[in-house]
Amino acid sequence: MMRKIYGIILLAALFTVLLQVPVLAVEPGEERVTLGANLTEAQIRQMYTDFNLERGKVKEIIVTIDEERAYLSGLVPDQKIGSSSISSIYIRTLEEDSGINVTTNNINWCTEDIYRNALMTAGVENASVMVSAPFSVSGTAALTGIYKAYEDITGISLDQTAKEVAAEELVTTSELAETIGSDDATMLMNELKKILDETKDMTDEELRVVIINLADAQNIELTEENIQQIISLSRTLEKLDISKWGDKLSQLAETMDSAKEAGKGITAFLNGLGDILAGISDFFANIFGGIGKLFGS
Incomplete structure (x- = not known):
């Protein structure tokens, strides 16, 4: 077994x-945090603790439920998307050929391998990604957050079809x-x-x-x-x-x-x-x- x-x-x-779209050149060491828009202040502090970061040291981006639905409506059952954006991510770009490293916490639907495959398909490469939530959630908001963070780092939108x-x-x-x-x-x-x-x-x-x-x-x-x-x-x-x-x-x-x-x-x-x-x-x-x-x- x-x-x-x-x-x-x-x-x-x-x-x-084998299926990646052309990957954008990104300098290693770039960092972003994306937070679900519906987190409380206490939960935001918990996310930064999970990421081992001090708030204010890394650029912060907010992901809303409307943005999440724009990506996933029609693909994900409504109960998986829910009515609020919770799951959050910390992404740091890595040296060339490092690949994608994903870790998750309190994510009950999307696994690390599934995130990794989806990100490679979209064209994200050479990044360390931490996905977390203050309680158990599906993790669908995190995918949107990763895209937003990566696009903010590069200044270029990932291919829409690939996303x-x-x-x-x-x-x-x-x-x-x-x-x-x-x-x-x-x-x-x-x-x-x-x-x-x-x-x-x-x-x-x-x-x-x-x-x-x-x-x-x-x-x-x-x-x-x-x-x-x-x-x-x-x-x-x-x-x-x-x-x-x-x-x-x-x-x-x-x-x-x-x-x-x-x-x-x-x-x-x-x-x-x-x-x-x-x-x-x-x-x-x-x-x-x-x-x-x-x-x-």
């Missing part, structure tokens, strides 16, 4: 980067996680990301078969509703440009190659998945073979 979970985490980290796609990814993955678990939900999303240039030419029924095969290969049981959710998200993800993934993949090569999947190397793990999927199409087998060679060198 631990080997499976560790392998999923490695694949999630690896294949999420919308990332929001849908966060929502769908979170909903899947409620039924199949966070690790499996994240893995399925990233499995699909790496073959999007092929799925866009598939019919929904052909894509359905691929999804079922991917799930079966990992002993994941999907409901028909799950499958339809994944098909819908795949069609949305296809809107993004995935042509420039090579550099991002190679950036992770050293880290991924040194990791071990419970005693097995990355190459063996990827080649094993390649064997499982070889029957789907030559295209899939070629992708896994190429990646296996990359990490085997």
Whole structure:
């Protein structure tokens, strides 16, 4: 079981980067705090304590419920958005190739991996993000807060389509996680990301078969509703440009190659998945073979 979970985490980290939009150049060390507009003064003090910051030392940005709804209405159930903005974030930009580090506190719906994937999809990179709330909340306001903070740091808006796609990814993955678990939900999303240039030419029924095969290969049981959710998200993800993934993949090569999947190397793990999927199409087998060679060198 631990080997499976560790392998999923490695694949999630690896294949999420295949779908990134161009990333904005940002100097390391930039910091922002975003606060939910409905926090009390006592709760704001608690947030700064959680972030280990002194108020006034870092630029502060407010996130309102209207802004949250602008991103997530129609994607997130109303009960998840709620009627107030609570979850808050502290973001600090990091050196190039550092990736995205996410920690959460009192967030009961969005996991760290789900935040990380959504941020990468939107084009956020090389950042340390702390998400917190004074009591248990879904964490939907935090995604809007991260976008606002990152745009304030760069002075440039993130691609609107990418933000919308990332929001849908966060929502769908979170909903899947409620039924199949966070690790499996994240893995399925990233499995699909790496073959999007092929799925866009598939019919929904052909894509359905691929999804079922991917799930079966990992002993994941999907409901028909799950499958339809994944098909819908795949069609949305296809809107993004995935042509420039090579550099991002190679950036992770050293880290991924040194990791071990419970005693097995990355190459063996990827080649094993390649064997499982070889029957789907030559295209899939070629992708896994190429990646296996990359990490085997």
